[in-house]
Amino acid sequence: xxxxxxxxxxxxxxxxxxxxxxxxxxxxxxxxxxxxxxxxxxxxxxxxxxxxxxxxxxxxxxxxxxxxxxxxxxxxxxxxxxxxxxxxxxxxxxxxxxxxxxxxxxxxxxxxxxxxxxxxxxxxxxxxxxxxxxxxxxxxxxxxxxxxxxxxxxxxxxxxxxxxxxxxxxxxxxxxxxxxxxxxxxxxxxxxxxxxxxxxxxxxxxxxxxxxxxxxxxxxxxxxxxxxxxxxxxxxxxxxxxxxxxxxx
Amino acid sequence: xxxxxxxxxxxxxxxxxxxxxxxxxxxxxxxxxxxxxxxxxxxxxxxxxxxxxxxxxxxxxxxxxxxxxxxxxxxxxxxxxxxxxxxxxxxxxxxxxxxxxxxxxxxxxxxxxxxxxxxxxxxxxxxxxxxxxxxxxxxxxxxxxxxxxxxxxxxxxxxxxxxxxxxxxxxxxxxxxxxxxxxxxxxxxxxxxxxxxxxxxxxxxxxxxxxxxxxxxxxxxxxxxxxxxxxxxxxxxxxxxxxxxxxxx
Numbered sequence: 001x002x003x004x005x006x007x008x009x010x011x012x013x014x015x016x017x018x019x020x021x022x023x024x025x026x027x028x029x030x031x032x033x034x035x036x037x038x039x040x041x042x043x044x045x046x047x048x049x050x051x052x053x054x055x056x057x058x059x060x061x062x063x064x065x066x067x068x069x070x071x072x073x074x075x076x077x078x079x080x081x082x083x084x085x086x087x088x089x090x091x092x093x094x095x096x097x098x099x100x101x102x103x104x105x106x107x108x109x110x111x112x113x114x115x116x117x118x119x120x121x122x123x124x125x126x127x128x129x130x131x132x133x134x135x136x137x138x139x140x141x142x143x144x145x146x147x148x149x150x151x152x153x154x155x156x157x158x159x160x161x162x163x164x165x166x167x168x169x170x171x172x173x174x175x176x177x178x179x180x181x182x183x184x185x186x187x188x189x190x191x192x193x194x195x196x197x198x199x200x201x202x203x204x205x206x207x208x209x210x211x212x213x214x215x216x217x218x219x220x221x222x223x224x225x226x227x228x229x230x231x232x233x234x235x236x237x238x239x240x241x242x243x244x245x246x247x248x249x
Numbered sequence: 250x251x252x253x254x255x256x257x258x259x260x261x262x263x264x265x266x267x268x269x270x271x272x273x274x275x276x277x278x279x280x281x282x283x284x285x286x287x288x289x290x291x292x293x294x295x296x297x298x299x300x301x302x303x304x305x306x307x308x309x310x311x312x313x314x315x316x317x318x319x320x321x322x323x324x325x326x327x328x329x330x331x332x333x334x335x336x337x338x339x340x341x342x343x344x345x346x347x348x349x350x351x352x353x354x355x356x357x358x359x360x361x362x363x364x365x366x367x368x369x370x371x372x373x374x375x376x377x378x379x380x381x382x383x384x385x386x387x388x389x390x391x392x393x394x395x396x397x398x399x400x401x402x403x404x405x406x407x408x409x410x411x412x413x414x415x416x417x418x419x420x421x422x423x424x425x426x427x428x429x430x431x432x433x434x435x436x437x438x439x440x441x442x443x444x445x446x447x448x449x450x451x452x453x454x455x456x457x458x459x460x461x462x463x464x465x466x467x468x469x470x471x472x473x474x475x476x477x478x479x480x481x482x483x484x485x486x487x488x489x490x491x492x493x494x495x496x497x498x
Contacts, residue, residue, distance in 0.1 A: 019292070021277075033269075044268075076454070079437065117438060154458065195328050204299075209403065
């Protein structure tokens with residue numbers, strides 16, 4: 001398969017527990033870091049409640065606007081796990097037992113333990129492809145460009161390896177970080193000039209507090225290492241002239 | 250001012266560093282927890298890049314659909330801080346120096362230190378109201394129902410106290426958590442029945458791994474404590490019958 005230069009994705013976090021503040025989402029960071037490493041840029045993240053109409057409407061927007069959509073959450077056995085049924089409705093597909101998934105879970109559980117709650121976990125949109133789960137049995141699934149993963153971070157992480165062959169990324173997005181003992185306002189105007197001269201490098205500026213001291217991390221991102229290097233040289237010339245200290249972070 | 254029963258909000262996280270996975274967002278959880286405590290329900294969170302058109306378009310959707318919108322990020326002194334100018338454009342307002350803000354920062358910095366970069370931080374939409382910043386001087390601002398806060402979590406937290414009188418919440422959303430030594434599939438069907446009988450209580454079910462053991466937290470949420478209590482009694486009767494252990498979490 002030939003590589004597109006730019007491949008993008010949206011992440012859709014489904015769950016009231018994130019919106020109430022009860023649970024700190026970490027799946028966005030896990031997914032975004034992994035996607036970047038395989039050349040997929042995350043355009044947008046949305047967090048929405050466990051409400052069927054909201055899931056359907058949001059998914060139908062995101063799957064048209066992005067090469068890939070990754071959902072997390074709502075594929076467990078309880079009443080508030082409505083992602084699989086909502087995804088089926090978004091695609092206008094039957095919601096039914098996945099035969100291969102059924103066999104996997106039947107073999108995973110001890111005889112008599114594959115109860116109704118657990119069986120709910122292999123109800124999926126018709127013709128969904130399974131995403132295998134090496135941690136706890138119950139698979140995720142994909143349908144067209146939508147990949148549905150669980151909300152529990154350790155289980156989600158364990159399933160990413162199995163996705164590699166299904167996601168075709170573009171050029172990997174490379175980055176370089178230069179951390180400085182300074183404050184943003186001291187470097188803002190020069191970094192603006194350097195950004196204006198280096199349009200193909202995305203320069204980000206992020207203040208930090210570490211070990212009681214202020215600093216700024218300058219992050220250079222591009223698909224082209226040579227452009228990052230040129231931009232980095234300009235920044236390093238500037239901080240040398242200004243006698244700004246580079247710090248490890 | 251009389252209280253509305255339901256008051257809702259959206260959170261708009263602005264920043265490439267979240268979308269690249271480099272930075273773990275914690276502002277959503279901070280804001281959502283605080284908003285819940287004052288009776289504001291978070292309907293939706295979106296994370297978007299530092300791109301002017303995206304900020305304008307997204308803000309113009311969210312501010313019409315929600316009682317309040319809280320933005321985080323992009324109000325510092327560097328070239329990638331474009332929130333204030335984008336918000337001005339979203340409202341069709343002039344982007345200009347805020348006179349009161351100017352005085353605050355002029356007094357905050359030592360003579361000669363209030364440079365061009367720092368002055369950028371008090372360019373705001375015309376007639377914006379300041380949100381004072383007890384940590385690092387530079388204020389946030391609000392315009393109509395949109396409140397613009399910084400991205401640095403410790404600074405954002407320090408500014409919430411000053412917002413209390415500006416946000417009118419509805420009835421506080423109360424919650425009760427019952428953590429159990431079980432797995433979701435063992436309780437799923439009964440919890441579904443209890444949810445169906447208690448429509449005014451939102452019941453969430455969240456598996457956890459703690460100290461090497463599996464468990465499930467059942468979270469009951471409602472504006473009405475007596476309804477939470479009724480629902481909680483039903484759940485406790487069930488777990489007593491089933492001899493499921495309650496655990497501290």
